[in-house]
Structures are given as structure tokens and as C-alpha cells.
Amino acid sequence: MNILIVDDSKAMRMIVRRTLREAGYAGHELKEAGNGVGALEAIKSESFDLILSDWNMPEMSGLELLQKLKNDGTQVKFGFVTSESSAEMKVKAIEEGALFLITKPFTAETFRSALQPILNC
């Protein structure tokens, strides 16, 4: 399984990688992008089974990325990993097609709970 981690913080991308390993997803292929624009470039060159994206990023936010993918007809599972935890954002994320919204700070168990139903592993 090919997973794309999108976050403007290198430290946070590293922590998401580590948490995925701790949650039992060590065997998956993990790629990274620093914002929505970088994610779109990565998606042009290879297909992904899941995108884990921050919300608030420079150039193109996670929400703009999700909307762009939807408008382009790109079929990919999408979840947010974000520090912003307001109820309105959760509603907006689901309305736009995100499967889940993980709030920072998170644990391996948080990832397992969010990913297990959609990755079936």
C-alpha cells in the first residue's frame, strides 16, 4: 500500500511516519510532500492508496488539495492529520469527502482506530 504524508513541517512528517510504524503499518510504502502543490506533483507521477494531510499549509492547504482531487475525479482515500479541532472543520472535512480527521497530538492507537476500517488491516 502506498501512503502519501502531506505536512509543511518536516518534524511532523517524521512523527507521522513513526506513528504509522508504531500503529502496525511499517510494511507500507510511505512518501512525503510539503504542501498541497507538492502532493499534486507526487500524485501525477504515481498512484496512492491513502493521503494523510495536514490542513493548514502554505501555497495549497489540505482542504484545497482535497477539493482539487475531487474536482479532477482522482479516486484516493483521504484523511486529515491536523492541529485544528473545531467542530466546523470536522463537518467541512467529512462534507468534502475526507474519511477521518485525526487531531494532533495523536497516538499510535488514534491512527489504528482511524486507519483500520479503511485499510482493512
Next chain:
Amino acid sequence: MSTPMQAAYQTAVDEAVTSLFHTMLATDVVPAEPKDTHQETVTALIGFGGNWRGAFEFECGRPEALVFARRFMQAEDLTEFNEDVRDTVGELANVIAGNLKSVLPSGLTMSAPTIIEGKDYKIRVCGGKLLGSATFSTDAGCFTVRLIEDPK
């Protein structure tokens, strides 16, 4: 006397800071008295816009920032103050500020973190009103967080 918003902020910041440091740095935090150390300091500043305007600050000494980054990234080989440390301080501020959105008015946008470094500097949000300030102590040293409202 604190306003309801200040009281809600204080509770939210305590919870956000404790949860973040416990979960992602394996570090316990306790409330502490602010110290004026005059040491080399690093501050991450997050701006709020939209239906409520203001700023959130996370401030600590450079040595503390280095330890926090080492723990956050689980990078024992991180021994110099570099971009990874600045990135970590910015992300710590980002996570706490993001968690605070639940007690701030809806319809807010958050800026990316701005990092400020130096010695004996003060940050002023022009016309800004300090809504809350809290200092926390850890085994690696102290840090302070502040929420400032821009009533303009």
C-alpha cells in the same frame, strides 16, 4: 477577575500543553512562575484572522528548544540548534494554537508559524490585549505561552 473567555482559554491551554508534551515528547509539565532569564530565546508566533484577530506565542530558551526537538523527533543525534529545532518549536505552537480554536470564536484562520530568535527582545502586537499567559516547567526547563487579542 478573568472573563469567561480568559477562564476557558486557561483551561484549554493547560489541557493542550499537557496532552502535547505527554503524548508526543514523553515529558511531564507543571505550571510554574515566569522567569526573566535574559538567555537566548526562541519564539514561535501564530496569527489568528477572520472572525477573531490575535496571536499565540510559544517561547522558550534555545537550550530547552533543542531538548524539546530531540524528544519530539526522537533524534538523539540532534545536538545543534538548526532548522529541525525551529520547525519543532513552530509545530509545538501550531498544535497548541490549533487546539485553542475550540474555545475561540468560529470562522478563524491560522497563519503558519513565524520564528523569532534573539536575546532580550519583546514582541508586541500593536493594540493587542494579553488574554492569558502561562509558564510551564519540565525536566528540560521552562516555556511560556501567551494568547493576545487584537481588538481592532
